[in-house]
Amino acid sequence: MNAPPAPLPPAGSLAIGYQPSGFAADTDHLHELVGSLHRDTWEFLSFPDHLGLVAGELVPLLSMFVDHRGDPHSRSSFDLATQPYEEAVLEYFAAVAGASPADVQGYVASSHHEALLHGLATARRRLPTASVYVCEQAHSSVTRACELLQLNRVAVRSLPDGTMDPVDLRVQTRVRSGAGALVVATCGTPLQGAIDSVAELRAAAAASGRVHMHVDATAGGLVAAHSDQVLSWSLAHGADSITLSGHCLLGLPGQAGIALMRRVNKPAAGSAITMPEHAVICGRGGLAALLLWMRLRSLGRAGVAALIARCQDVAVYAVDRFERVGARPKHFPGSLTVTFDRPPAWVIDKWRLDYVGNLARIVTTGPLTHRAVDELASDLSLAHREAVA
Numbered sequence: 001m002n003a004p005p006a007p008l009p010p011a012g013s014l015a016i017g018y019q020p021s022g023f024a025a026d027t028d029h030l031h032e033l034v035g036s037l038h039r040d041t042w043e044f045l046s047f048p049d050h051l052g053l054v055a056g057e058l059v060p061l062l063s064m065f066v067d068h069r070g071d072p073h074s075r076s077s078f079d080l081a082t083q084p085y086e087e088a089v090l091e092y093f094a095a096v097a098g099a100s101p102a103d104v105q106g107y108v109a110s111s112h113h114e115a116l117l118h119g120l121a122t123a124r125r126r127l128p129t130a131s132v133y134v135c136e137q138a139h140s141s142v143t144r145a146c147e148l149l150q151l152n153r154v155a156v157r158s159l160p161d162g163t164m165d166p167v168d169l170r171v172q173t174r175v176r177s178g179a180g181a182l183v184v185a186t187c188g189t190p191l192q193g194a195i196d197s198v199a200e201l202r203a204a205a206a207a208s209g210r211v212h213m214h215v216d217a218t219a220g221g222l223v224a225a226h227s228d229q230v231l232s233w234s235l236a237h238g239a240d241s242i243t244l245s246g247h248c249l250l251g252l253p254g255q256a257g258i259a260l261m262r263r264v265n266k267p268a269a270g271s272a273i274t275m276p277e278h279a280v281i282c283g284r285g286g287l288a289a290l291l292l293w294m295r296l297r298s299l300g301r302a303g304v305a306a307l308i309a310r311c312q313d314v315a316v317y318a319v320d321r322f323e324r325v326g327a328r329p330k331h332f333p334g335s336l337t338v339t340f341d342r343p344p345a346w347v348i349d350k351w352r353l354d355y356v357g358n359l360a361r362i363v364t365t366g367p368l369t370h371r372a373v374d375e376l377a378s379d380l381s382l383a384h385r386e387a388v389a
Helices: 023-043 055-063 083-096 112-126 140-149 166-175 198-204 221-225 287-324 345-351 370-388
Strands: 104-109 131-135 153-156 181-186 211-217 241-245 257-262 337-341 354-356 359-363
Touching: 083 104, 083 221, 083 257, 083 287, 104 112, 104 287, 112 140, 112 181, 112 211, 112 241, 112 257, 131 140, 131 166, 140 153, 153 166, 166 198, 181 198, 198 211, 211 221, 221 241, 221 287, 287 337, 287 370, 345 370
Parallel strands: 131 153, 131 181, 181 211, 211 241
Antiparallel strands: 104 257, 241 257, 337 359, 354 359
16 A cells, blocks of 8 residues: 655645744654655655665765866865865766766766756757757657757657657758758657667768767666667767766765766866866856765665666566566666556556556666565556456
């Protein structure tokens, strides 16, 4: 059975008044909220939010204001000696994305949406007249970023497995031959967890002239880097810029994004990761970098690999269990996302499943264990029997 939902506070009780409120009472409200969220996390399977860092570990970070200015490796009288932590995180993610620190520029963003906006803005500076080619399966934040940057977005069809159709991309870019192309590939599509082939899409768009390949790998980059599958998704496979994240998989208490792009000019010997010229942002909060550093250090590279292997094992297990109960699951090889026939409303509501059209999904991170899969499969089986009765 699900834990009962957290009671909503009385209407108007959260309003900020003229006089100070009772601190102890407000703290009790927040503790009750946190307790209800922790009780209810297991039955929230479509969005992989969980905590890998416990509250006691985070307390020291909340006692200081962290403002990063300039390059991740720069030092000034304003910093609190926290930028080396950002540099260490960037070096880790550069390796994940198949590049050396000397070959890329970038920074740790406060969210993956900010990192994506930064990546597309940088790409536009390199190809100011190019259209942006986006698969219909891409995350909605890509469309939103194109709107904010006033980019001409061209929708590209997807294949049945959720990847961008290179044939349709070739047709679309030939229509605009010579104008250049900013192609947004996806590593881990929202619904099916599909991973586009960077090499294949770059070749398909070649008729347009210069090509800038950006990869939105916020959902699947870490997983793809540790997959046994042969995948073409990263800077090592021809991407020019990439957006990464890890807060969902790693269990951070807030969003964090990574923006990386290839250097245009050859770096000096021993050069560290720097901010790109004409960066979208200047000063930035450093809390995201510190949270990522803490979590990655606590796991180590071996721990991250083991975590992903466990999550992939649960995904494969879910495919088998859902097939047995007639839910017709689909699963992109190596992905943590499993889609299946959309069940009736009572199953959707109980497990708070995300769905689009006739498909629902789970993401096998955080609290989603073999036992949780078994319980969901039992409900899917019951729903299937009710449907055919």
